[in-house]
Amino acid sequence: MTTATERSSSVLRHATIRFVVASLTALALAAAATVLLSQPLAEQLAVREASSRSTAYATAVVAPLVDARVLRQEPDATATLARFMRSRMADGSITHMKIWTQTGRVVWSDEPAVNGSSYELDEDVASLFGTTSVTAEVSELDKAENAQERGDGRLIEVYVGFHADDGSPLVFEAYWPTERIQQDVGDIRWRFTGLGLGALLVLAATLLPLALSLARRVDRGLAEREAMVRHALSASDLERRRIAEDLHDGIVQDIIGLRYSLPTVAAAVPAEATGAREVLDRAQADLARGMVGVRHLLTDLYPADLERGGLTVAVEELAERLRQSGTGVDVRLDPGIDGDVAVARLTYRVVREGLRNVTKHAHAQAVQVVGTVEGERVCVEVRDDGRGIGEGGLDAAVAEGHLGLRLLEDTLRTLGGTLLLTSLPEGGTTLVARFPLALGAEAD
Numbered sequence: 001m002t003t004a005t006e007r008s009s010s011v012l013r014h015a016t017i018r019f020v021v022a023s024l025t026a027l028a029l030a031a032a033a034t035v036l037l038s039q040p041l042a043e044q045l046a047v048r049e050a051s052s053r054s055t056a057y058a059t060a061v062v063a064p065l066v067d068a069r070v071l072r073q074e075p076d077a078t079a080t081l082a083r084f085m086r087s088r089m090a091d092g093s094i095t096h097m098k099i100w101t102q103t104g105r106v107v108w109s110d111e112p113a114v115n116g117s118s119y120e121l122d123e124d125v126a127s128l129f130g131t132t133s134v135t136a137e138v139s140e141l142d143k144a145e146n147a148q149e150r151g152d153g154r155l156i157e158v159y160v161g162f163h164a165d166d167g168s169p170l171v172f173e174a175y176w177p178t179e180r181i182q183q184d185v186g187d188i189r190w191r192f193t194g195l196g197l198g199a200l201l202v203l204a205a206t207l208l209p210l211a212l213s214l215a216r217r218v219d220r221g222l223a224e225r226e227a228m229v230r231h232a233l234s235a236s237d238l239e240r241r242r243i244a245e246d247l248h249d250g251i252v253q254d255i256i257g258l259r260y261s262l263p264t265v266a267a268a269v270p271a272e273a274t275g276a277r278e279v280l281d282r283a284q285a286d287l288a289r290g291m292v293g294v295r296h297l298l299t300d301l302y303p304a305d306l307e308r309g310g311l312t313v314a315v316e317e318l319a320e321r322l323r324q325s326g327t328g329v330d331v332r333l334d335p336g337i338d339g340d341v342a343v344a345r346l347t348y349r350v351v352r353e354g355l356r357n358v359t360k361h362a363h364a365q366a367v368q369v370v371g372t373v374e375g376e377r378v379c380v381e382v383r384d385d386g387r388g389i390g391e392g393g394l395d396a397a398v399a400e401g402h403l404g405l406r407l408l409e410d411t412l413r414t415l416g417g418t419l420l421l422t423s424l425p426e427g428g429t430t431l432v433a434r435f436p437l438a439l440g441a442e443a444d
Contacts (some may be wrong), residue, residue, distance in 0.1 A: 098110075
């Protein structure tokens with residue numbers, strides 16, 4: 001039997017475990033997101049920096065050096081341009097350079113083999129002529145003009161629009177190495193991951209006391225709810241016992257007195273008064289039936305066999321009444337259900353309501369009563385082979401005025417259980433109730 005201290009410790013332990021698991025999951029997701037986003041973020045930063053540097057170099061260095069003689073590719077003019085361009089490439093910050101005309105001709109390139117050659121320009125590059133705009137991306141060097149450069153791997157490809165010394169619209173192309181990207185990836189991963197994980201750890205440490213406080217409140221709420229449930233069950237049991245005692249000491253005794261009085265009255269009636277004797281005989285038979293009904297009602301309200309002989313004996317008494325009407329009843333109850341009085345009483349109530357509905361509505365030939373323990377819950381099922389209930393199930397039955405089912409459903413819902421009433425495909429009806437096994441757990 002679970003004590004209040006054990007239950008409280010279990011609630012706090014489970015709450016702490018859930019909080020820690022959730023925190024670790026959030027940390028793992030944050031780390032994974034940082035790792036996944038670091039590569040595109042580093043590429044974006046590197047492309048932005050390469051674009052800025054290429055624009056500055058094209059406008060400040062390249063534009064003044066490109067004049068009409070360079071555009072005509074005169075050797076002495078291109079030699080001066082080449083000297084400045086190659087000196088900029090000497091430190092390795094720029095891998096390759098090109099200068100393009102609007103017709104797609106290469107005015108100058110660090111790869112002499114493509115100088116003077118013409119290529120078809122992409123639409124985004126062609127739109128740069130006559131502007132100072134820029135376009136950039138990490139390139140796989142798979143274009144025709146990159147035939148001489150493909151051994152360099154992936155590079156950052158930047159195109160910048162500018163004007164030659166004579167005003168001719170040109171485009172400057174520069175290729176920047178990607179080593180910086182990998183460095184940025186590492187920096188981003190370490191810095192952002194450390195910052196993010198650190199912030200999450202601080203947040204988790206801050207929220208842990210709040211989570212434990214909420215868990216304690218939930219535990220107190222559960223304890224109060226269980227106490228209310230136990231009180232309600234106890235009050236209900238006492239009230240049923242009081243009503244049963246009142247019936248036994250009142251109506252039952254009156255009926256018994258009448259049954260004993262009727263033979264005396266019949267003896268005083270003359271033999272020739274056959275009509276009066278028939279009335280007395282009918283009255284005596286009615287009293288006998290009434291006595292049986294009242295005794296059944298007393299048993300339903302407060303089954304003595306539930307206290308003396310246990311749940312199985314009490315349920316068998318209910319089943320025997322239905323057997324006497326010609327309906328076969330098979331009872332199979334898990335002994336674990338009978339370990340707690342509150343659970344046994346609720347099980348009895350479910351079976352009683354199920355058999356009562358079978359008697360009134362099902363016209364069944366066979367009924368199965370099954371009670372099992374499923375982990376921490378009890379499952380009670382009353383299944384018959386009668387005419388079924390049609391569509392709508394429990395809701396429809398309650399709507400039709402089945403007060404007993406509605407009261408039973410409300411009780412189970414209050415206790416954390418459920419009630420289901422459905423028609424079986426092969427015919428008949430099944431009533432299934434599930435509720436906690438620890439209804440009667442007492443706190444120390």
